Amino acid sequence: MIDTGVNIPLQEIITDEIKRRDISLQVLRIDLIDGITGGNKYFKLKYNIEEASGQGHDTVLTFGGAFSNHIIATATAGKANGFKTIGVIRGEEPSVLSATLQDARAQGMQLIFWSREKYKHKNEFENILELEKHFGPFYLIPEGGSNKYAVKGCAEIVKEIKTDFDVACVPVGTGGTIAGLVHGLRGEQKALGFSALKDGGFLEGEVLKLLHSYEGRNFDRVAAENKIKIVTDFHFGGYAKYNNELLAFICDFKKQHNIPLDFVYTGKMMFGLLKLIEKDFFIEGTKIIAIHTGGIQGNRGLGEGSL
Numbered sequence: 277m278i279d280t281g282v283n284i285p286l287q288e289i290i291t292d293e294i295k296r297r298d299i300s301l302q303v304l305r306i307d308l309i310d311g312i313t314g315g316n317k318y319f320k321l322k323y324n325i326e327e328a329s330g331q332g333h334d335t336v337l338t339f340g341g342a343f344s345n346h347i348i349a350t351a352t353a354g355k356a357n358g359f360k361t362i363g364v365i366r367g368e369e370p371s372v373l374s375a376t377l378q379d380a381r382a383q384g385m386q387l388i389f390w391s392r393e394k395y396k397h398k399n400e401f402e403n404i405l406e407l408e409k410h411f412g413p414f415y416l417i418p419e420g421g422s423n424k425y426a427v428k429g430c431a432e433i434v435k436e437i438k439t440d441f442d443v444a445c446v447p448v449g450t451g452g453t454i455a456g457l458v459h460g461l462r463g464e465q466k467a468l469g470f471s472a473l474k475d476g477g478f479l480e481g482e483v484l485k486l487l488h489s490y491e492g493r494n495f496d497r498v499a500a501e502n503k504i505k506i507v508t509d510f511h512f513g514g515y516a517k518y519n520n521e522l523l524a525f526i527c528d529f530k531k532q533h534n535i536p537l538d539f540v541y542t543g544k545m546m547f548g549l550l551k552l553i554e555k556d557f558f559i560e561g562t563k564i565i566a567i568h569t570g571g572i573q574g575n576r577g578l579g580e581g582s583l
């Protein structure tokens with residue numbers, strides 16, 4: 277994959293609540309990289325694609341849902357780098373494909389559909405073997421793209437923050453992105469995650485596992501635990517769940533600050549982050565970076581005109 281080659285903008289957010297506390301909040305717009313493959317998925321895939329090449333593969337296979345940012349990002353990055361791509365999609369094949377899956381197919385991705393029941397067991401040996409029998413050898417990227425190569429790539433997000441900061445905020449799904457951030461932090465800097473899942477209590481453990489898989493013998497669990505916190509109060513009912521309050525917030529945020537947010541990840545993070553500022557979660561003077569991980573394409577799942 278090519279280098280981002282662009283200066284990723286930091287966009288300042290000013291509200292009365294922020295000013296009153298002398299806090300600074302800037303949004304790192306990694307969502308602007310490379311269109312649909314942009315956001316955190318760009319960083320998560322970068323070294324996976326490199327590894328797939330290094331291992332001599334010509335095919336990449338991965339898993340995801342009908343509106344998955346990871347699926348469309350893998351399809352696009354795979355094509356750009358000369359790979360065949362296969363997407364194993366959760367749920368039965370619908371009569372009309374989602375916009376995301378249509379785009380993935382347009383990028384040459386071959387789609388197969390597994391029932392929700394089978395999909396739950398996607399990582400089991402027999403199921404992977406069945407895929408290999410059917411498609412031949414492939415480089416497997418896990419659902420959401422989180423593995424040690426994703427951690428390596430996401431550590432580079434920190435290098436794109438070309439200013440001092442105390443806390444970097446990011447939405448959390450499978451944890452690979454925040455694991456990378458933790459690896460890239462310096463000194464007293466902290467990573468604050470916002471769970472996109474309902475029962476996100478297990479996520480910190482997942483992040484530590486991912487970090488360990490990348491750092492190996494250099495992994496310092498206690499140091500890592502001190503750098504990371506994942507808040508679980510802003511999931512709005514669970515993964516991809518939403519209500520009118522969230523959608524109204526997203527519309528309003530766009531009007532006020534001219535930054536689009538998605539309803540699965542970044543909308544919930546920004547909602548939660550502004551609430552935490554109001555509740556004095558951060559001490560005065562804290563310098564906060566919110567990482568805009570992208571995902572706007574997923575808003576098409578809400579239907580025409582909803583956002």
Ligand SMILES: *Cc1c(COP(=O)(O)O)cnc(C)c1O
Binds near residue numbers: 345346538541542572
């Ligand atoms: C995938 C995704 C996330 C979650 O990243 P993880 O590494 O799985 O925690 C956050 N935001 C957006 C927009 C995403 O597409």
